[in-house]
Amino acid sequence: MDSIESKGQPIKAEVEGALPVALGAGIEDEKIAVASPRQLMWWKFRKHRVAVASAVVLVIFYLLALFADFLTFYDPNAYNSDFKFVPPQSITFIDAEGNFSLRPGVSGLISKRDPETLRITYETDPTRWYPIHFFVKGYSYKLLGLIETDVHLFGLDPAVAEEMVYCPLGSDRLGRDMLARVLHGARISLSIGLFSVFLSLALGIFLGGISGYYGGLIDNIIQRVIEFLRSIPDLPLWMALSAALPPDWSQELRYFGITIILSIIGWTRLAREVRGRFLALRTEDFVLSARLCGAKDHRIILRHMVPSFTSHIIASLTLSIPGIILAETGLSFLGLGLRQPVISWGVLLQEAQNIRTVALAPWLLLPGLAVVITVLTFNFLGDGLRDAADPFNR
Amino acid sequence: MQNVLLEVKDLHVNFFLTEGTVRAVNGVSFEIERGKTLGVVGESGCGKSVTARAILNMVRPPGRILSGEINYYGYSDAPVNLIALDPEGSEIRRIRWGEIAMIFQEPMTSLSPVHTIGNQMTEAICLHLNMPKDEALRYSIELLERVGLPQPGRLLNHYRHELSGGMRQRVMIAMALSCKPKLLIADEPTTAVDVTTQAQVLNLMRDLQQEFGMAILYITHDLGVVAEMADKVVVMYLGEEVEGADVDTIYYNPAHPYTRALLRSIPRHDIRLDRLETIEGNVPDPTNIPKGCAFHPRCHYYVPAQCVHPPYQQIGDGHWVRCTRAHEIGQQSSQTEQVL
């Protein structure tokens, strides 16, 4: 069978410009001509403002998670029975005497117990004022897991720890600092997405690659397995598998167990994608052309095929992360994922399961906001990458 | 003016793309006479298809008709300026298909994949001829028979993928003729089909033109097809007409360097040529049309001192050329004459 033979002119819309034009005026022709496709993609990505902003937000999030100990003052697991359900506290520059102070501080708190509902509520007490200090000493930790230190970016004078707390995002039912918990939770929630996606990628590339390159029976078997896995509702499966993790496993083991469980579905998507690209590329003229030029298998794969789809795979990976973050959050929320004392956003949200608690302390939903922002930014970033990777974007 | 069916006057169409503005059609003027065929020839990007869409006022964003007039003289009373009409209004919609029908380059994709041939045929018939459905179906069968399709009754229940390329284009032609239009726009109707099918389609169109007396605007890049089909020819290059004349003049006495070079650069199956002449360089990018005469970077007759944007001027009876040196060039003999 002949390939599709178009006669005469290429069948294209008349106005469709040549590819270099698709990158916009303003960049000189010569620069475009010698720019590698990767550079062209980068230029195109840079023009995608929402995606660039998302990338910046994500970098900030990961930095916050990395320096969580330094950036917060309280141990995320430390109870404080005197200050339960403290609402988020705002800083003030007016000290106890009513004078302006350059140093920020927080006003004191007066706790009251509602005689009927027995709830504790807080009111600020402007007559007391606690200045916020920077680079204060607190609990000791290892910065980046390496440097032992006890310096924290900001906090109250350790001397007043008995009578006052400063929780910018409030505290939970056991008086734990929400800021510390959210930032420490970010470590788990943000990393589990990455790990799981890389695990999926490894599996996906391996299986999708053999499936796409060799075809035939192997391909058939792998494809049927993928179809099967995709036809099972993922959440019940995840739930059942997580519930089956031995209860005596350590925190670390459990973390990896959950990561693996989340990859069980994730790899199918990537494997399909890799396979699809391989199949499409295998019949590309330039691959045949490389073969006719004496390129051996490994060169064809590594030099010709792989570079042609890495950018798509990166975009696709980015778009897979949100799903995994959402899944971990959901599982932990249900009590089947990670468990105390490990902190993840899902674990934190579990505290907000009871609607009465939420009504009393709506700031307990803040980890949810973190999830939403993370997922949003990953989606925007992924979209931007995908657009940039696609030479003929709409 | 009595014979003029459609008159295009100084048409300008731009495409506003993120990469820049493309002057797809840049001041094109021509006339189509009743019952005659005008061939529009040009390479990809010359604006010939956009012109066709402008006639039906169907230029879609990011394209926009900037200025010009397209006067339709098909009604007995005053002419209608088609591009002054609301592109979604009822007036232009009555003219589309009812007065001016169009067939497209790819018969495969110009039929819907999920509607039957019958459904797509009767749609326009019911709309323009106010026929009830069953009568429209009977009429469709008649039309399909007329274009030489076997078993037209069964064909009505078929989908596009069940037809061959030639059959699809016949179906499109039957559809286009259903409302007996006064003008048929054929936008590269045979580019996507094989030569033997092309010959069938061209024969059919010629027969039908005689029978129905319609005018045809035939758009193509194929100089052979134009020679066979057209009475008059317009040659386009980068959104402009470079030459317009009757078909004989274009082939035997071309005055524009582009037309001449084009005719000398095509290999022929009827005569043996030793060597082809070439047009050097490439078709410039449509966002970046050369200043002065758009053809000058590729022109053999280019004189730097004279590089102005030449006007489209008449140099003979109905012979229009956009070249400052048209008169001298016109004196030289053409390839066709040389070889014969």
Add this chain to the structure above:
Amino acid sequence: MMTEDGTLLQVSDLKKHFPIYSQGVFRRQAVNYVRAVDGVSFTIKRGEVLGLVGESGCGKTTTGRVILRALKPTGGEVLFQDRDKGEVDLARLDRAELRDIWRNIQLIFQDPYSSLNPRMTLEQIVGEPLHNYDILHGGALHDRVAELLRLVGLRPEYMSRYPHAFSGGQRQRIGIARALALNPQMIICDEPVSALDVSIQAQILNLLQDLQAQFQLTYLFISHDLSVVRHLSDRVAVMYVGKIVEIADTEELFNSIRHPYSEALLSSAPTPDPRAKRKHIPLKGEVPDPANPPSGCYFHPRCQYVKDRCKVETPPLRETTPGHWAACHFSEALSLGV
């Protein structure tokens, strides 16, 4: 090992059948075969251009790919007089052996857009064969690429550019430079100009002609366009539904046609001359499905000269006059021509 008559390539009874699968409940099974190439035989002499012409789906592209062994033939023999290895049957080589053969037989693709890796620079693309076969490196490679680019009419300064910076015609030149890099004996040109603009086609055709003369190349020139084939070829073979129906020297074929299909094909091609008065023989019906070809002569349902014999007996490709072969029972009896 030169053969007497200077034959470079001899194709005998070449077949390529593609299975049509039907999706069963659990596995696919082949229910029929598309006979894309169905017993094709011809020879090409050293330094000759053989044009292979036919309509889409007739198997001409597949023929090229099978000869080159981009596809594995279903049957037949392809004897090639390799410069280094002597006579080899391409149809029987394994992958490692083929790699050596591809130094001497190359392909020019139809689509200049998809045949160049967008992620490689001109230098890498044109230099790839030299690199892969370990022929040249570093400065010498660079110089050779520059030479090749000049040869096909591109400026060597463009070497560090990527394909996206070039127009269709320029890309086709790049493809040609790459095919020439190893100094092959033979090049299969698979519709090299049909994706190009009219004004560019002549440039590429002239280039191919010049290169052929300069390097005594042998071309198998595949095209659907009779004019292009006539212009470039020394001999022409006409294909219809997987078979060659007529083959002869170009002028002989165009002037004394011996097969009704060739006649129809030629008469269908429009002439760029408004004064030409030509008789058109529009064909009836459609090209048959190569999976279910008609009985007897594949052309008989559309042939205006059809006789009963044509419906049952498949005509062999036979020599009607010296050097002119046609697959029609009534070649001599018919007076064909346009």
Add this chain to the structure above:
Amino acid sequence: MIQFIIRRSLIAIVMIAAISVVSFIIIQLPPGDYLTSYIADLSAMGERIPAEQISALRDAYGFDQPIHVQYLKWVGKALRGDFGQSLEWGVPVSMLIWDRLGLTVIVGLSSLLFVWAVAIPVGVFSATHQYSLLDYLFTFLGVLGLAIPNFLFALVLMWVGYSVFGQNVGGLFSPEYQNAPWSVEKVLDLLNHLLIPMIVIGTSWTAGLIRTMRANMLDEINQPYVEAARAKGLSERRVIWKYPVRVALNPFISTVGYALPQMVGGVLITAVVLNLPTVGPLLLRSLLSQDMYMAGAIVMLLSILTVIGTLISDILLAVLDPRIRLE
């Protein structure tokens, strides 16, 4: 066509068989077998079970036999509607599950309808008004819906309902209808309560389908057949809704196939938060208390429902798209 349906149904049956294997594995995953836990449970409550009853149970479930025999026995029972005993509730699983499964399907289907009712028109609008302000807004809302976890959305809605309206928006029935027999009023009450879960489950899913619809529409909207329809003089609305929308709907229907498995998850988790009497809370409880026959049965039935849903959408697609029908 018939052949296609048969082939597709056979594939579904194979899928279901595989699902039963996975479900059985899930049941077997926790350490110890059902009987040991059962006996331990009863002994903890101070009850004694006669030895012969134990061995009778042992026989019935085939605990002494190799694993594949156990599996076959379990499947055999499951085919007859017997999914074993619920450890926690002390009654057969089948007694607890059917009502809730029915309500799960109702919640799922109504969410599906909600999603379609929103996604199709919005997708068409976005595509025909590409790069307009509303297009951007819809895209943003869509992505936002995708980014908000179902349970969080449900929580927020409940919180708003609770703190603003002082009302519990959870559940599927008002208290007075909870245990009442089915009646017109009860159905109306159910429909009333369906709105919140529909919106919660729908939002996360709508986003994806709006994008799909928009992308499909953009693929189709510049196709020559649309231009041909326009050239025929049809009104713009007719052109759009008869042609590209009709074609764009096809891949849309097929996306249901892989959206269903995800939606089931949404239904589950939302049901937990909103306390809907569906299988969601039941599954969670059974998993937390290692009530594995219950959990296995629920996972299996949900998966089977999904496979059937996908089967239906595939067949529907084949009916609607002549190109597939031909294969």
